[in-house]
Amino acid sequence: MDTIVFALILVSALLIIFVKKRWVVVLGYSIAFVATAALFAHHVTSTLDLSF
Incomplete structure (x- = not known):
């Protein structure tokens, strides 16, 4: 998906x-x-699994 979006921008x-x-x-x-x-x-709603 990311590659398709970058191709569209190009x-x-x-x-x-x-x-x-x-x-x-x-x-x-x-x-x-x-x-x-x-x-x-899509990416802003995903959670980050970080543990400090």
Whole structure:
């Protein structure tokens, strides 16, 4: 899952650089943002098993 999100961020950056159509860039960025937010929400709710 993490690798897919990082790939989406890379593709989004490449779209921003190389694509001239604004809607493609916004769509790519939006998909990458939603995936990143979902990954964050998944990780922020998990507990850390730490013992000191």
